Amino acid sequence: MNVPIPFHWALMRDAAGHWCLEADGMVHARVTVARAFPISAPDDAVSVLDADGHELLWIDDLAALDEARRERIEAALASREFTPVIEAILAISSISTPSRWTVRTDRGNTELLLPGEEALQRVGGSSLLVADAAGVQYLIRDIPALDRASRKFLERFL
Amino acid sequence: MSQPILDVDAWSRAATAHLSSDEALLAIAETDLDAARRFQPGAVALSTSRILSLQWLDRRVHVVGEWPLRDGELSLIDHAGVVSLDWRSGETLLARWELRLGLQPAAQSLVDAWHRWREGDEALSAANCRACGVEVPVGVVLCETCAEDEQPPSTLTLLRLWRFARPYRSRLLLGFVLTMLATSATLVPPYLTKPLMDKLLIPYQNGQDLDKQLVSLYMFGLLAAALVGWGLGWARTYVLARVSERIGADLRTATFEHLLNQSVSYFGSKRTGDLMARIGAETERINLFLSLHLLDFATDVLMIGMTAAVLFSINPWLALVTLLPLPVIGYLIHVVRDRLRRGFERADRIWSEVTNVLADTIPGIRVVKAFAQEGREAGRFHAANRHNLEINDRVNKVWSMFAPSVTLLTEIGLLVVWTFGIWQVSNDEITVGTLAAFIAYIGRFYTRLDSMSRIVSHTQKAAAGAKRIFDILDHQSNVPEPAQPRPLPPVQGRIQLDDVSFRYGNRQVIRRLSLDIRPGEMIGVVGHSGSGKSTLVNLVCRFHDPSEGAVRVDGIDVRELAVADYRRNIGLVLQEPFLFFGTIAENIAYGRPDAGRAEVVAAARAANAHEFIMRLPHGYDSLVGERGQSLSGGERQRISIARALLIDPRILILDEATSSVDSTTEKAIQAALDNLVRGRTTIAIAHRLSTLRKADRLVVLDRGEMVETGTHDELMARRGAYYALHQAQARQAEALLEDGVVGTGAVADGGVA
Incomplete structure (x- = not known):
């Protein structure tokens, strides 16, 4: 299986605001950009897929790209991704589920509703995905790195 | 059973007796069915020139048929648990013996021996153990060592837990010493009752002054004994509970590791719920027994022993009367023990039945719902539960009578001591203080007996649990x-x-x-x-x-x-690929956890899985398996192919x-x-x-x-x-x-x- 690495490529935004990829002279409209390991190695590999989900471009190492291209990729990723990273749990409404949590994230303070204990899923070693009742996933990157109070709250559910 | 069961030796002797002097016995196989497949002991013997059919009739071995070896062909087929040993000449069936599958190995040896005879093999009389290949006498299937291994394990199963306790023996010894000391400390307060009565209270009642210094000395003694007892008790419980928790954990790990090494067919023949209950609940029960019940029991035994010694040193006669109810209680415990053990074993099995219904139904919930059989499954659970109740009710009937009986005996024992004590005091043989000390001792003494009686059920439960654990540990992987x-x-x-x-x-x-x-x-x-x-x-x-x-x-x-x-x-790709709970990357790297990300991606590409993985919201970090992202059958299959590819x-x-x-x-x-x-x-x-x-x-x-x-x-x-x-x-x-x-x-x- 060959890895699609075009000789020349450029990612850009069309007038309607969709991302398109120009690769070796072909222009693909409405492409999506996705990280291969968004949690365990977010800056590692990135893939550009066409509207049907076929891969057009594989970038082995995002960090190794030149700055202009990387910024484009990051921008495209930012327009698609939404995984707030929880930095601290400020309060919980109850220790039984459903429980309303007040959290501080990298995108500001907010509230989320934890529907059940199964909505907390460990990913890899010490990361935790929190899927709230509305379907948004929050990420706790490193549980031991949380402050004491947050860990105390979390222990009630894990 | 009027028919004696003949062993292979008896058959061999009977067959040998029938042989001529230039003939030797090559092999013998027992049969246990007659032509109408009714149970009938018999045997087939193979000699150097003949094949003999033996039967047990009228309390004697008869030779009911014989054929020269040159004439026929010996063959073995089996169906539905019955093995047929056929002796034919060309297309004609000369004789057929039938036996249950359990006897098949010997029959197979007989056929093998016949094959060897036909090929003119010199090692005619040699037979080999079916399990280990050691040479054994004609007609014997398993050598002595292998036959011994097939014996059921001894009932002293709990002692086998020593294997798991050994690594902690120094800490166990420390715990034991602490227990001795703590128990001695608790024996001090009743001992002080005697001088308190005789030297302080009774003289005071008779008009003498209280010796304030002596009062404070005794009070301080009581407080000190209580404090020392508290400290030592805490230390011993902590030390021993830690050890038993570790023993329990070792036991659990050992059982699970042993289980993982069993063959696939072992799992096919066992129910998941039952195995889960054994590893989870039974080890927990053994653990609790070791950390709590056995510890308490040991303390109690020590306490009784020491108390008895103290009592005898004060007054042998009163001590004798005090200890009289002990054998009676011991007998009572012994009587109830057997009934309780059987009851608890049954209760355990029934409990597995309850969990089995759960383990069967929950994974198969789609089938249950599709066929609208919720009612039936609920009924099954209900029935298992009712069964559980019935068994427990029966056990509880015996059990509930047990504890009050002990209490009654305690009261009677106290009555005996009071009566005998008052009589002795009236005869001026003992002081009031001595009687008071005795009453104080046996007050504790008998309440301990009450709790000791509970060790019976705990031991039985733990032994039943240990047996079920060792059932797994003793099972050799096939x-x-x-x-x-x-x-x-x-x-x-x-x-x-x-x-x-x-x-x-x-x-x-x-x-x-x-x-x-x-x-x-x-x-x-x-x-x-x-x-x-x-x-x-x-x-x-x-x-x-x-x-x-x-x-x-x-x-x-x-x-x-x-x-x-x-x-x-070996790379294995199954019809129903199993994904473990974890990320896709972890699942692909299951056979080689050290594989790098690039290798994982390459394997996924080769398995045509890369593109659909990239479409998932978290790419290779998406969680799959039970509780994870739901994937289609084809997607799961491609992940399992990538898994196989990665190990190359x-x-x-x-x-x-x-x-x-x-x-x-x-x-x-x-x-x-x-x-x-x-x-x-x-x-x-x-x-x-x-x-x-x-x-x-x-x-x-x-x-x-x-x-x-x-x-x-x-x-x-x-x-x-x-x-x-x-x-x-x-x-x-x-x-x-x-x-x-x-x-x-x-x-x-x-x-x-």
Whole structure:
């Protein structure tokens, strides 16, 4: 299986605001950009897929790209991704589920509703995905790195 | 039973007595059924010139038939648990003996001996142990060592826990010493009762002044004893509870590790719920017993011993009377013990029944709901629960009577001491203080007896739990690790099945199958369901060992290799791929956890899985498996193919890898499989013949036998079993087309794509 690495490529935004990829002279409209390991190695590999989900471009190492291209990729990723990273749990409404949590994230303070204990899923070693009742996933990157109070709250559910 | 059961020796002696002087006994096999298949002890003896039929009639051994060896053919077949030993001459059946499957090994030895005789083998009288191969006397199946291993484990199961306690023996000793000290401390306060009465209270009542200094001395003594007792009690409980918690954890780990080494057929014959209960609940129960009940009991025994010593030192006669109820209580405990143990064992089994209903129903919930059988399952659970209640009610009837009886005896014991004590005081044999000290001692003493009586049930429960744990630990895997495994050189991939037979329970699943697979060759195995295809694969993977014959890889019998070493060379893709809970990357790297991200992605690409993985919101970090992201059958299958690809095995097994997906998905999977198969020895099982188009050779199985082998074209030209299968599938496909079933179905998808 060959890895699609075009000789020349450029990612850009069309007038309607969709991302398109120009690769070796072909222009693909409405492409999506996705990280291969968004949690365990977010800056590692990135893939550009066409509207049907076929891969057009594989970038082995995002960090190794030149700055202009990387910024484009990051921008495209930012327009698609939404995984707030929880930095601290400020309060919980109850220790039984459903429980309303007040959290501080990298995108500001907010509230989320934890529907059940199964909505907390460990990913890899010490990361935790929190899927709230509305379907948004929050990420706790490193549980031991949380402050004491947050860990105390979390222990009630894990 | 009026008939005595004769052992092999008795049969041998009877047969030998019948032989002429120049004749020797070669083999003997017991039979246990007559011509009408009613139970009837008998035997078949093979001598150097004759075959003899023996029967037990009128309390004697009779020779009921004999045939010269030159005349016939001996053969063994079995069906539904009954083995038939046939003696025929050409097409004529001369004699048939029948026996239950349990006696089959001896019958097999007899047939083997006959074969050796026919081939003029010199080592005529040699027989070998069926289990270990050591030479044994004629007619004996297992050598002494192996026969001993088959004995049930002893009832002193709890003592076997010592194996797990040994690593902690120094800490156990510390705990024991602490227990002794703590118990001694608790014996001080009652002892002080005597001087308190005799030296302070009674003189005061008789008009003397209280000695304030002495009062404070005794009060301080009481406080100090209490404090020391508290400290020591805390230390001993802490030390011993820690140790027992560790023993419990070791036990759990050992059981699970042992379980993981069992063969696949072991798991097939056990229920998940039962195994889970054993590892979880039973180890917890043993743990609780060790940390709490046994500890308390030991303390109590110490306390009773020390108390008895103190009492005797004060006044032997009163001590004797005080200790009198003890044997009575001991007897009572003994009587109830047996009934309780049986009761608790039954209660345990019934409890497994309850959990089994859960373990059966919850994974199969879709089937339950689809067939609207919720009511039935609820009923089943209800019945199991009711059964559980009944058993427990019966146990509780005995149990509930037990504790009050002990209390009653305690009261009676106290009454005896009071009566005897008052009588002695009135005779001026003892002081009031002595009587008070006795009453204070036995007040504690008898309450301990009450709690001690509970040890009976705890011990029984823990012993029942230990037995169930050791049932697992004692079970030797039937794919045993060789004592001295041969190192496995880099595998080329040649697989030879050498006259392999396999029996599952009483069913012969594979019969004398021989197959030689070249390195890199792809073999397609076809046949009806139940023809033994999956068993064949299980034998190659060494999930089972063949009953007879051998599986060789690069000429080495797989039984000589370390199981894990060998399996590392096998990639397995199953019909229902199992994904563990975890990320996709972890699942792909299951066989090689050290694989780098780039390797994982490369394997996924080769398995045609990369693109759909990238479409998932978290890419390779998406969680799958139970509780994880739901994937379609085809997607799961491609992940399992990537898993197999990543370990880069020399041998590849595809067990119906594409039969549970539609044909579009099948195409995607087939492309992935083509990548996987390249350059590897492959055994592919498929129901759909079309998926085997790339096979170098096809093997057609029917009822465990290989009926045809060759390429697709050869087999089609032969117009045999393969041809019939092929035609049947072609007709089926046509019928589907004609019925118009396929408007949105599988075949149409394939056509458009």
